[in-house]
Amino acid sequence: MSFVEYGDTIKDGDTAIVFLGHESMFPVKVQHGTVTQTKYGVIRHSTDLIGKKYGSKVTCSKGGWVFILHPTPELWTMNLPHRTQILYSTDISIITMMLELKPGSIVCESGTGSGSLSHALIRTVAPTGHLYTVEFHQQRAEKAREEFREHGVEHLVTVTNQDVCKNGFGVSDIADAVFLDIPSPWEAIGHAKSALKAEGGRICSFSPCIEQVQRTCLAMEEYGFTEINTLEILLRVYNVRTISLQIPDLGKAAEDNSSTGFDSSNPSNQGSPCANLQQGTVQFKSGVPLREMVGHTGYLTFATKS
Amino acid sequence: AMEDGLGPGARICEGDCAVLKRDDVFKAVPVLRRRKIIFEKQWFYLDNAIGHIYGTMFEVTSGGNLQPKQDVEETTTDTKEAGTDNRNIVDDGKSQKLTHDDIKALKDKGIKGQEIVQQLIENSTTFRDKTEFAQDKYIKKKKKKYEAVITIVKPSTRILSTMYYAREPGKINHSKTLNRDDNYTPEAWKGGKCGVILCTQMCCLLAEKHTGSYGSIIQMYPGGGPVRAATSCFGFPKLFFNNALMEEESNGLTDEKQTSLQETEEESTTEAAMEINQTEEQETMDINAEDVEFKENKEKANKENVQEKQRKQWERRKKLIETAALLREKNADGLIVASKFHPTPLLLSLLEFVAPSRPFVVYCQYKEVNQVCYFSCYSLRLFCCLTYYLGFFKPLLECYTKLRERGGVINLKLSETWLRNYQVLPDRSHPKLTMSGGGGYLLSGITVVLDKGKSDSSNLEALKMEEPSCKRCRVQDLHC
Numbered sequence: 001m002s003f004v005e006y007g008d009t010i011k012d013g014d015t016a017i018v019f020l021g022h023e024s025m026f027p028v029k030v031q032h033g034t035v036t037q038t039k040y041g042v043i044r045h046s047t048d049l050i051g052k053k054y055g056s057k058v059t060c061s062k063g064g065w066v067f068i069l070h071p072t073p074e075l076w077t078m079n080l081p082h083r084t085q086i087l088y089s090t091d092i093s094i095i096t097m098m099l100e101l102k103p104g105s106i107v108c109e110s111g112t113g114s115g116s117l118s119h120a121l122i123r124t125v126a127p128t129g130h131l132y133t134v135e136f137h138q139q140r141a142e143k144a145r146e147e148f149r150e151h152g153v154e155h156l157v158t159v160t161n162q163d164v165c166k167n168g169f170g171v172s173d174i175a176d177a178v179f180l181d182i183p184s185p186w187e188a189i190g191h192a193k194s195a196l197k198a199e200g201g202r203i204c205s206f207s208p209c210i211e212q213v214q215r216t217c218l219a220m221e222e223y224g225f226t227e228i229n230t231l232e233i234l235l236r237v238y239n240v241r242t243i244s245l246q247i248p249d250l251g252k253a254a255e256d257n258s259s260t261g262f263d264s265s266n267p268s269n270q271g272s273p274c275a276n277l278q279q280g281t282v283q284f285k286s287g288v289p290l291r292e293m294v295g296h297t298g299y300l301t302f303a304t305k306s
Numbered sequence: 307a308m309e310d311g312l313g314p315g316a317r318i319c320e321g322d323c324a325v326l327k328r329d330d331v332f333k334a335v336p337v338l339r340r341r342k343i344i345f346e347k348q349w350f351y352l353d354n355a356i357g358h359i360y361g362t363m364f365e366v367t368s369g370g371n372l373q374p375k376q377d378v379e380e381t382t383t384d385t386k387e388a389g390t391d392n393r394n395i396v397d398d399g400k401s402q403k404l405t406h407d408d409i410k411a412l413k414d415k416g417i418k419g420q421e422i423v424q425q426l427i428e429n430s431t432t433f434r435d436k437t438e439f440a441q442d443k444y445i446k447k448k449k450k451k452y453e454a455v456i457t458i459v460k461p462s463t464r465i466l467s468t469m470y471y472a473r474e475p476g477k478i479n480h481s482k483t484l485n486r487d488d489n490y491t492p493e494a495w496k497g498g499k500c501g502v503i504l505c506t507q508m509c510c511l512l513a514e515k516h517t518g519s520y521g522s523i524i525q526m527y528p529g530g531g532p533v534r535a536a537t538s539c540f541g542f543p544k545l546f547f548n549n550a551l552m553e554e555e556s557n558g559l560t561d562e563k564q565t566s567l568q569e570t571e572e573e574s575t576t577e578a579a580m581e582i583n584q585t586e587e588q589e590t591m592d593i594n595a596e597d598v599e600f601k602e603n604k605e606k607a608n609k610e611n612v613q614e615k616q617r618k619q620w621e622r623r624k625k626l627i628e629t630a631a632l633l634r635e636k637n638a639d640g641l642i643v644a645s646k647f648h649p650t651p652l653l654l655s656l657l658e659f660v661a662p663s664r665p666f667v668v669y670c671q672y673k674e675v676n677q678v679c680y681f682s683c684y685s686l687r688l689f690c691c692l693t694y695y696l697g698f699f700k701p702l703l704e705c706y707t708k709l710r711e712r713g714g715v716i717n718l719k720l721s722e723t724w725l726r727n728y729q730v731l732p733d734r735s736h737p738k739l740t741m742s743g744g745g746g747y748l749l750s751g752i753t754v755v756l757d758k759g760k761s762d763s764s765n766l767e768a769l770k771m772e773e774p775s776c777k778r779c780r781v782q783d784l785h786c
Binding site for chain 1: 316359361462463464467639661662663664665702703704706707716717719720721722723724725726727728729730732735737747752753754755757
């Protein structure tokens with residue numbers, strides 16, 4: 001297993017995702033002789049996990065079962081231990097696209113935080129690219145290094161423990177892209193510029209507040225960045241539900257029944273709603289938005305050094 | 307992956323595929339000498355651009371020549387004087403002293419756009435009374451019109467997806483969401499195994515970018531051949547296409563596809579032969595259309611081409627066989643479906659080729675169509691209309707249900723992304739007026755080992771496991 005390459009079977013030392021159902025899951029470090037408790041009972045690593053195929057159903061001691069999944073940056077994002085606020089996959093997806101990342105890209109990032117974005121960046125630039133990530137909090141930097149080692153991606157990433165606003169990224173004229181998620185990104189724009197290759201590259205800054213964005217945009221302009229563009233991406237998730245609506249009895253049912261042949265004449269009959277006029281209800285499938293959705297994570301400001 | 311030359315700092319070469327950019331409008335063009343290009347109501351030749359670095363800004367001069375724009379920024383056109391509000395500004399339609407004819411005359415004289423803008427400002431009686439912000443806005447608007455600056459940029463997924471969505475959304479099934487939602491991009495297909503993909507050109511392009519040249523992509527395609535216009539815009543090195551194995555699909559019907567696969571492998575079939583003939587005809591027609599001058603040489607050229615074509619056909623067959631073998635391993639690292647066909651049968655069939663614990667994603671422009679409220683009538687007829695429209699087109703909802711019935715998938719998610727652009731200027735920051743709507747929907751999930759034999763009971767369990775208990779539904783009841 002590695003976060004950048006699929007393996008078929010679960011091995012000792014792997015990080016696997018235990019899927020309990022309906023968005024309920026957690027990561028587990030696979031180790032001979034270890035047991036993991038779940039609400040469905042115990043999982044014994046030596047017998048239940050090691051040697052099994054990823055994606056298998058594993059029966060726990062109480063007879064309930066779980067699925068064991070291969071780790072991916074997306075699953076890790078949903079399950080990682082939070083040391084800071086993290087970026088989620090929707091923002092990450094647009095960051096990787098707008099930064100034009102691909103295998104072989106060199107990326108600078110700060111701060112490392114909980115490593116949610118780092119894992120996605122590493123996967124995108126693997127196997128020939130590299131991530132230089134800067135974290136000023138010593139313990140967080142140390143923890144990130146440890147995780148990268150456990151996840152088999154340490155050769156693709158360098159973690160530096162310093163203040164990016166004062167000391168920069170520790171590299172210059174090397175990066176194809178820079179990503180900033182720090183409280184005062186405008187103080188790091190100069191360092192970002194010198195980290196980027198002389199021939200140019202892309203930059204992105206993530207900030208929750210519009211005042212931060214304004215200062216960042218001004219700094220970007222000052223340092224000669226072009227194509228400055230601020231955007232926000234929102235994810236809307238739908239529950240697929242069967243809805244049942246009652247038909248009002250207006251006393252005209254009998255005479256209008258003749259015109260209700262829509263169900264059989266409907267060419268896309270499959271999955272079409274069914275009206276049960278006798279019972280007085282209509283059933284149909286609908287995508288219902290969740291009652292609450294994430295309204296704001298942060299503004300993403302992109303620009304080009306050319 | 308550095309050899310692909312897609313990075314910044316590269317120079318514009320003859321034969322490249324480049325993207326023209328003016329403000330937010332993009333157009334992909336081949337870089338050829340003495341080829342007239344029409345872009346945003348202007349015509350010009352790219353000859354002068356050759357040799358310049360990508361990202362260079364050009365101005366169109368007389369005779370359609372491109373001239374690199376001097377970086378000297380305008381001397382802040384004396385906008386010192388400004389009003390505080392618009393209480394005394396009256397729209398009498400006479401504030402501009404220059405007439406249409408005057409402006410046309412200026413243009414015909416070949417006067418630079420910058421000077422025309424300056425003249426417009428000087429001849430505007432209200433300009434000095436406008437607020438500083440309004441002056442700024444006025445200048446920006448005029449500049450946009452008269453100072454056309456064209457930037458030539460290297461194609462990238464970012465640029466091409468924006469371009470396709472704005473220019474020809476129909477060709478990519480309006481798949482803005484998919485282009486944005488890299489959640490399930492095939493980045494991890496790099497391990498050497500392959501991913502299966504049935505999609506528009508745009509998302510094939512995405513997949514190729516993300517795998518680099520390190521994995522394989524099996525592109526399924528309906529009809530005679532894959533459409534790869536967008537891919538050619540990207541200017542991938544040849545290496546990519548060696549890895550991007552092609553697979554054929556007959557009209558999107560997967561059953562047929564599987565038979566045709568087998569037949570291709572085992573014996574020469576009429577179907578395969580017919581398809582080859584078609585390709586031949588097409589190629590001949592292309593030749594006809596392309597060069598009228600070479601009409602006389604056509605027959606001769608055709609004869610010479612026959613051998614070449616036979617070689618190509620043979621190579622293609624070989625590839626098909628290789629691909630069939632690769633598919634048969636049923637060990638793909640992921641699946642992307644984004645086509646004009648109904649997604650349900652495609653997904654149900656293609657998922658078979660994917661290994662367990664791998665992501666898949668289906669894109670569709672529609673979740674459902676439910677413009678119910680336009681109908682206002684009082685009887686039962688209302689409900690006929692209502693139910694008819696609700697059920698009219700909802701491929702992903704159906705896909706979701708069918709996948710649940712099939713089993714072998716978890717973490718199903720139906721989603722959509724919204725994108726909001728912002729204007730960020732000192733004291734004038736706000737969301738931009740328009741926001742992209744209608745970017746389509748995604749159905750994504752993860753494959754797991756499919757319990758064979760007792761699939762029925764396990765499906766029920768899967769249902770119990772995933773659907774929130776209060777809203778659990780009886781799937782069987784829905785098909786009437």
